[in-house]
Each structure stands twice: as C-alpha cells, then as structure tokens.
Amino acid sequence: MGDDDRLEVWCSGEEWCSITSTATLIGKKWHTVVIHRLLAEGPLGFNALQEEVGGISSKVLSDVLEDLGEKQLVDREIVNEKPVRVEYSLTELGASLEPVIQEMAAWGEAHLTAATDEETSIT
Numbered sequence: 001m002g003d004d005d006r007l008e009v010w011c012s013g014e015e016w017c018s019i020t021s022t023a024t025l026i027g028k029k030w031h032t033v034v035i036h037r038l039l040a041e042g043p044l045g046f047n048a049l050q051e052e053v054g055g056i057s058s059k060v061l062s063d064v065l066e067d068l069g070e071k072q073l074v075d076r077e078i079v080n081e082k083p084v085r086v087e088y089s090l091t092e093l094g095a096s097l098e099p100v101i102q103e104m105a106a107w108g109e110a111h112l113t114a115a116t117d118e119e120t121s122i123t
Contacts, residue, residue: 005093007072025071026097030056030064035073035094036101043077043089068094 007025011017026032030053037052038044044052050061065088068074073094077087090097 007093022100025073026100028064028067030060031068032101032104034061034064034068035090035097036105038074038088038090039095039098039101043087045085045087049088073097 007021009017009021011020014020026035033053033056034049037049041048041052046058046061046065049065050056050058053061056064065074065076069076072091075089075091075094077089079085079087
C-alpha cells in the first residue's frame with residue numbers, strides 16, 4: 001500500500017493524530033466486530049454476516065457496512081449467480097487492520113470480564 005492509498009485525516013501532523021484517526025475509523029460499537037468476523041470467515045453475504053455478528057439488526061448492519069465501505073475498509077460485490085446476491089469482504093486496507101483487531105482481542109481477554117447483574121455494561 002503506497003502513500004497514494006492513504007486516507008486523509010483532519011489532524012495530520014499532530015503526534016496523536018494516527019491514534020485518534022484509527023480509533024475514529026473503527027471505534028464505533030459494531031465496526032470492529034464486523035471487521036473481526038470478515039477477517040475470520042472471509043467474504044460473506046449479508047445474512048451470513050448478520051448471523052456471524054449476532055445481536056445486530058439488519059438496519060444497523062447495513063449502516064455499518066455502508067460506513068465501512070465509505071471508509072474504504074469493506075468492499076461490496078454483486079455476485080451474478082442465481083439468485084443474484086451481494087458479498088462483503090475486507091479491502092486491502094481493511095485486512096491490514098488484522099494485527100490491531102488481534103491485539104484488541106488479546107487485551108480484552110486479559111483485562112475484561114463479564115458484568116454481573118448489578119453492574120452496567122460498557123456501551
């Protein structure tokens with residue numbers, strides 16, 4: 001991936017910019033889950049992806065996929081089979097997030113635990 005393939009950011013030149021911009025790209029609740037499932041399973045149709053993610057409505061998944069597509073992290077391909085279907089996959093840029101997602105998972109496994117009934121969960 002060359003410099004021409006880089007995404008433009010508003011805070012370029014600031015020492016903290018790369019961290020903030022990356023967090024902004026993937027920081028929404030379902031974004032990392034969708035990326036994680038596409039990393040693990042490869043290209044998936046909408047229904048299969050919704051099943052893999054679990055707990056996400058069709059509307060929210062559609063919005064997430066649209067947002068990730070606009071951010072050049074997910075590709076949407078129409079597969080000309082009978083019936084015609086849409087398949088979602090990670091772009092090269094999206095796939096390059098794999099070490100970030102793996103480290104987030106490892107950190108979470110090491111430092112997080114399920115909330116008890118009395119506690120509120122992280123949203």
